[in-house]
Amino acid sequence: MNLQLHIGSKTLDKNKWKSMCPQGSFLSLPFNLAFEQHHKSNIKHLYYVADDKENKAIGYAQEFNIQGDKICDYQRKNMERRSLINLILKLLNLKVVALGNGLLTNISNFSSFKLSNNIDFFNSLLLLIQKNLSADKFIIPDHFFKELKVEKPNEVFPELIKVVVDQDMHLKISKDWNTFEDYTKALKKKYRSRLKSVMKKSENIEIKVLTQTELVKHAEKMQELFDNVHQKSAFGISPFNTSIYTDLIDSDNPKCQVFAYFLADEMIAFSSELKDDNNLYSYFIGLDYRYNKSHRLYERILNETIKSAISNKKSNLILGRTAAEFKSNVGAQPIRSEIFVYLKSPILRRLLRPILENIQPGNWIQRNPFKEII
Structure with missing residues (x-):
């Protein structure tokens, strides 16, 4: 599979990207270049391209840090308290790769025209990013797998941890x-x-x-x-x-x-x-x-x-x-929303899996303001 990863847009074949970008897509190059231009110090901007006879796909991803205390804040918001683990979490500074835009979380940043094997593509993409960035922690949004046409990702890839997040x-x-x-x-x-x-x-x-x-x-x-x-x-x-x-x-x-x-x-x-x-x-x-x-x-x-x-x-x-x-x-x-977390380290996976899998959106009352169902 001819799969290329570009850290920043300097080495990216921009004409090829434009030719493969769907009309009206959030993968528009000027749109993503704006994020790269204005968020240089805290985010690495990644562009990946699969381009051969069997595979045609493009995508945008980001690498950034998540402070452990932010996970604790989210736990507290959703009534999930584990005092000892929270203490450990507060000490963590996690560098993660998100297969999407961390500043635009409910919109797909991946488009596939054809893939010979969806599962092989996903595994190849993770291995390529791990090799080039020494990355070992990933966040994969549900809309990535929807575009990839993979149902129940955590069953197809057992090492993934499914996290139910706040509804869109x-x-x-x-x-x-x-x-x-x-x-x-x-x-x-x-x-x-x-x-x-x-x-x-x-x-x-x-x-x-x-x-x-x-x-x-x-x-x-x-x-x-x-x-x-x-x-x-x-x-x-x-x-x-x-x-x-x-x-x-x-x-x-x-x-x-x-x-x-x-x-x-x-x-x-x-x-x-x-x-x-x-x-x-x-x-x-x-x-x-x-x-x-x-x-x-x-x-x-x-x-x-x-x-x-x-x-x-x-x-x-x-x-x-x-x-x-x-x-x-x-x-x-x-609208129900999920993310999937991949942690290469078995120890960290064992530590965080019970925390992440137990997170649920906080309870709230659904209002029905209309006279008739819209």
Whole structure:
């Protein structure tokens, strides 16, 4: 199998990549180069290409560090406590390779046109990365195996550890919603009143789509707002540099927009969106928590994102994995999500397997805000 790995894009045959990249894909080279350009110090960016008569595939991956205390934070969030192991975990600094984008966890970064043997391809890819990076810890998202057409990966590859992670929250956009008002009318009275309250409390906020010049102007503030949210995250894998938006908004596939929320000329929040043909993805946000309750900031961002999905005539709105119950208030439904962990060391595998396999998303109440099932 002619399988090549490139650490960074310098040695990558960019014309070949473009010719193999599906139209409208998140594998778009300018899109991934933006992540490489703005996250150099904390992430290694990997591009792999299989190109021979029997195999045609491309993919993007990352190598980064996960602090053991972040795993502990995620355990505590999900009520999984093991005091002795937690103490050991806090001492660990794990260098891992993710077969995907750690800053875009619910979107596939792998595309296969044809593979002579899917299992051989996966084994060859792991061996190639291990050889070139001395990597021995991998995170493989479920969407990688879906693209690879491998069902029940942990049964096909017994050394994998299956981890059930927070559900991805999706809102199906009804064909009957031509405007945000149509969405509002579809809500039950209780939730319609709540929405009106959110809009009333945030009516003094001005929302603006940021240009590249404005992104540069507000760069420092945006990073501060994002860091506020990141610090509250139970399992933020890697720091995100908001300067990337200056390049992402120039990308056509996917299309990116950044919205700033101003109160009396002060930016108190921002939100960002990624769009492909059928879907709108809610991307990173930033908040000044001093105004979150008084102006219902987070809820206003959710409403504006729904409004954007409707006006852009998308079929689905993907809202991500955080604040599931909150998002169910606006009609989002949970989609089960899993990752698979490979640890080469039998000792570390034995230590972490019971912890990782016992992690379950926290309990929450699914709300049903619509008069009828959408």
